[in-house]
Amino acid sequence: MRFGAGLVGLLVVLAIVVLAARKQLGSTRVALPPAVQQAPAGSGQPASVREQSRQTQQQIQQQVQSLMQQPRPVPGDEQ
Numbered sequence: 001m002r003f004g005a006g007l008v009g010l011l012v013v014l015a016i017v018v019l020a021a022r023k024q025l026g027s028t029r030v031a032l033p034p035a036v037q038q039a040p041a042g043s044g045q046p047a048s049v050r051e052q053s054r055q056t057q058q059q060i061q062q063q064v065q066s067l068m069q070q071p072r073p074v075p076g077d078e079q
Helices: 002-026 049-069
Strands: none
Touching: none
């Protein structure tokens, strides 16, 4: 009797773990920004993975550079 209850409990836990893993793996898909999802202008073909990667890298680099240009507040300079 204890063996049966233990086996049922183990199967329930296993089912919960499988469902959680599926949910986690399903939510790891990253939505690309609209500029990256579209094909390059005038090509008529979808952008390759390499081109999408390059565009994403350029966008991130531009965002980081613009953030680095913003002045940081210095503690103690409050008036």
